[in-house]
Amino acid sequence: MRALLLPAGLLLVAAAPIPSTPDLGKAEGQCRANESGPAFxxxxxxxxxxxxxxKIEVYPATKKDFLQDDNILVMEGKTFSRVEVPASSSTPICIRVPRAGTYAVSVLHDRDKNRKFGWKVDGIGFSSNPKLGWGKPNVKHVATRAGSSPTSIDVVMNYRSGLGVAPLKR
Structure with a gap:
């Protein structure tokens, strides 16, 4: 850690950055058997x-924090949860949240298992199922409420469609 002395005698302590790892948020997101607390x-x-x-991730439902880098959220002590399971797993998939409240949920169907979204291959969906354009959706269209016990949500998956992404036509 580094400490800086600012005018008026204020001391600022800069914490060492958290190393980037795909495991950030997994301990927070892991549901217990027969989960009864706040979760999606x-x-x-x-x-x-x-x-x-x-890959299911939970973010604070604010413009600044929605889809923010996980290291930044964890460093700032903000909500970030992650669960990764094989796409062949049974659904629904449980992901814990720290308390009842409003959050933003993303679901990545990482078909090529490279741990990032590739719009030509992978699928993406968000809580409240907003219509997707070229950029990330507005957090106010994604925000959804978790109750004090597990809350069920359906997330419509979107895949490449022409030059954009959309739900599959069946």
Whole structure:
């Protein structure tokens, strides 16, 4: 840690950065057997197939924090939870949240297992199922409420469609 002395005798302590790892948020997101506390039970709807992995992440429902780098959220002590499971897993998928409240949930169908969204291959969906354009959706269209016990949500998955992404036509 580094300490800086600012005018008026204020002491600022800069914490050492948290190393980047795909495991950030997993301990916070892992549900217990028969989870009874605040959590989302996420049901991905309209998946293209069952290849690869599903990555579910929970963010604060604020413009600044929605889809923010996980290291930054953890360093700032903000909510960030992650669960990764094989896409062949049974649904719904449980992900814990620290307390009842409003959050933003993302679901990545990582078909090529490279741990990042590739719009030509992978699927993406968000809580409250906003219509997707070229950028990330507005957090006010994604925000959803978790109750004091597990809350079920359906997340419609979107895949490449022309030059954008949209739910699959069945």
């Amino acid at each position: 039970l996420v049901n991905p709807v309209g998946m293209k197939d069952r290849t690869g992995n599903l």
